[in-house]
Amino acid sequence: MxxxxxxxxxxxxxxxxxxxxxxxxxxxxxxxxxxxxxxxxxxxxxxxxYRANKRFLNNVILSTESHNRSLVESDRKEDSRHRPKQKSSPKSPPKIRNNSKTITKNPSKKYSR
Structure with a gap:
């Protein structure tokens, strides 16, 4: 030193x-x-x-909402891609309209004469 x-x-x-x-x-x-x-x-x-810059604030809100919507959509697509497919449940018998009456077709029922 x-x-x-x-x-x-x-x-x-x-x-x-x-x-x-x-x-x-x-x-x-x-x-x-x-x-x-x-x-x-x-x-x-x-x-x-001071006056608020309304146009700027509206644009910020709109872009934020748009961004959030796209995030939700991408999350939904991502979830559906990774979710196992569910087995479909048996469908109800089809309905046929005939003369303003609804008739239900039931293939398991056999009609006898």
């Missing part, structure tokens, strides 16, 4: 920043004493709140 004492540039920068903050705080304190708390708001806030 050497005994050379060189000025640290970080200390100078820290000192300069602290001086700037101190002077800014003094100015704000003087403004507060003269005009009160309302002086700290910007001129834009005095005219009212």
């Amino acid at each position: 050497s005994n050379n004492k060189e000025p640290d540039p970080n200390l100078d920068l820290d000192l300069q920043i602290s001086n700037l903050l101190h002077t800014e705080a003094k100015k704000k304190q003087q403004q507060y004493e003269l005009l009160g708390f309302g002086n700290f708001f910007s001129a834009r806030n005095k005219s009212g709140p």
